[in-house]
Amino acid sequence: MPDSTLDLTRDLADLATLAASEEADVDDLLRRGLDWLAKLAPYDLACVFELEGEQLVVRAMRGPLARAEVRSHRLDLDAFPTIREALETRRARAYTEDDHAHGDGDPFDGVIDLPAGHACMVVPLAAGERPFGVLSLDRRECVTYPQSVVDLVEIYGRILALAIRSAEQSASLARLGAQSREHARLLEERLEGGEQGGVLETSASPAVRELARKARQVAGTSTPVLILGETGTGKERLAHAIHRWSARRERPFVVVNCAAIPEGLLESELFGHDRGAFTGATRERSGRFRTANGGTLFLDEIGELPLELQAKLLRVLQTGELQAVGSDRTIKVDVRIVAATHVDLARAVQEGRFREDLYYRLDVFPLRLPALRERLEDLPALCDHLLSEQRARTSRRGVHVTSEGIEALARHRWPGNIRELANVLERAAILSASGALGPVDLGMSERAPVSTKKTRGGDGELVSLAENERRHIAAVLRATEGRIYGERGAAKILGVPPSTLQSRMKKLGMDPASAR
Incomplete structure (x- = not known):
């Protein structure tokens, strides 16, 4: 040859x-x-x-x-x-x-x-x-x-x-494989929420049952949903319930906490990047939008999204198209957006911190989750649900809250809402010698409830929500002698991460460095 x-x-x-x-x-x-x-x-x-x-x-x-x-x-x-x-x-x-x-x-x-x-x-x-x-x-x-x-x-x-x-x-297959691997990684990074939808629909509170009815109704559409409520009320759980009730239930449910990702990385995290788009970009990354394609993207703390990215998010909502960082290619995506925030977005629009056009695009179907103190009749069901969820981590079976324990829990004001309740229950389940959690096991007999009833200042004047929050945080800091971290720190009592508390203090004009 x-x-x-x-x-x-x-x-x-x-x-x-x-x-x-x-x-x-x-x-x-x-x-x-x-x-x-x-x-x-x-x-x-x-x-x-x-x-x-x-x-x-x-x-x-x-x-x-x-x-x-x-x-x-x-x-x-x-x-x-x-x-x-x-x-x-x-x-x-x-x-x-x-x-x-x-x-x-x-x-x-x-x-x-x-x-x-x-x-x-x-x-x-x-x-x-x-x-x-x-x-x-x-x-x-x-x-x-x-x-x-x-x-x-x-x-x-x-x-x-x-x-x-x-x-x-x-x-194309490599990109799909990368998308599947990233989806698996995201699922591993976050703890699955359980059947929160069932807890909502069987709630003893008429307001919560009505909320669940509306959530199930909108789940059958592709309309954006805006979930409002205080920190720790279960906004991600409600978003997950909406996804499970929708026709997209077999597709990905992807979570992005807009406040937890550094601003410089958030664009790449959302929209992806091409190889070589910036220093360290050694391979293509699909981003959360493409990972969620066909499913639901939950944008938690949407009020913390930088203005520049708000414009890019609006474009995706309007056209269903995005561009990865460093790319001139337009990519079509089919993603249902569920956003959540504890921020007053209408006020943020007035102050120039949030785009008005994006606000109206998201505010089509708002759902407000009641604070735990507004639905105390759900305490028994919530305790059973949370303890069942925690069983895999605590290895404790048959743990339940006694009627005296429920009464003690009902006297607390729960500034950290369901997240704070979950922490109290998990700690009690680990420390309790028996499976019956009473007031002592729950730490309710030694712990003075933090009151948030008053919306007036000490001299009786009406104050803004921000001022009321600032005074409340100051009161908790005084009670903890300025301690933010630890089991007896202000962050633990308020039911929020220490970094979130420090960030909130800065926005309220309080000096986190002065609190020790």
């Missing part, structure tokens, strides 16, 4: 192997394919043009004449009917001097200087129903490519087109 045949066979085998690999890159495949093609048909310029609508755009080029001006070259198909014919018939053709003089003209006129009558060939690249584009070969020599070479390159073009399609499919 001749050496040239052995080389061609080896090149085609390498082409097939490259196209099928998980790291297949179309541009790399095209560059190598053009290098191997030179063994079949010598050239001074080889270009792969990709079809974009009615234009052909240079995607790859090789050869001594492959210059920067060629990279930006475009061809209108209307101006080159013979190239359109090659695409439609899927047959290669070699051009003669007469073709250039009396036909379409030279596709590279005004771009590179080639002599009249130079060797030129156009080969269609198509696999299946979809044409990828064309391959053009040009040579300075004033001869016509022999028909035998044209026929061989035409076959090579078909193989190259199949390799391109295979590489694109491999890249």
Whole structure:
């Protein structure tokens, strides 16, 4: 067997192997394919043009004449009917001097200087129903490519087109695999919430049952939902219930806490990024929107979203399209948005901290979750539910709250709401010698309830919510002697993370550094 045949066979085998690999890159495949093609048909310029609508755009080029001006070259198909014919018939053709003089003209006129009558060939690249584009070969020599070479390159073009399609499919599967892995990672990062929907629907509070009815009603639509309520009232649990009640229940439920991710990383976290988009971006990342495609994206603490990202979020809500960081490609997504906040968004709009157009886009169907102190009749059911949820972590079975324990819990004001209740129950379940949790086990006999009833200042004047919150935090700090962290710290009593408390103190004009 001749050496040239052995080389061609080896090149085609390498082409097939490259196209099928998980790291297949179309541009790399095209560059190598053009290098191997030179063994079949010598050239001074080889270009792969990709079809974009009615234009052909240079995607790859090789050869001594492959210059920067060629990279930006475009061809209108209307101006080159013979190239359109090659695409439609899927047959290669070699051009003669007469073709250039009396036909379409030279596709590279005004771009590179080639002599009249130079060797030129156009080969269609198509696999299946979809044409990828064309391959053009040009040579300075004033001869016509022999028909035998044209026929061989035409076959090579078909193989190259199949390799391109295979590489694109491999890249698509790799992206889907990355999306699945990221979804699994997100699920591992967060603790699943349990059947909160059932607790809402069987609530002893008429207001909560009405809330559940409305939530189930809106779940059947794709309308954005805005969940309002104090910190710790179970907004994420309600969002998850809406997702489970919807037709998207088999698709991802993805959570983003807009206050917990650094501002510099939040755009990439939401919309993804291309490889090389910034320092450290060594691989493509799909982002939470694409991970949630077909499902529900829960944007917790939406009131903390930076203004710049609010504009980008609005665009996705309006058009269903996004662009990853560092990319000029537009990506379509089908995502149902459920947002939540404890911030007064209407006031934030007035103060210029939140976009008015985004507010009205989100505020189509608001749901307000009552604070725990407004639904104390649900304490027995909530305690059973939370203790059941915690069983896997505490390894305690048969734990329950006594009637005296329920009465003690009902006397507490619960500034941290259900989150604070969950903490109290988990700590009691771990420390209790028996499975019956009474006031002593729950720490309610030693712990003075923190009252939040008053909305007036000490001299009787009416005060704003922010001022009332500031005074309440100050009172708790005085009771803890300025301690924020620890079991007896202000953050624990208020039922919020220490970082959240410090952030809130800054916004209220309080100095976190003065609290120790």
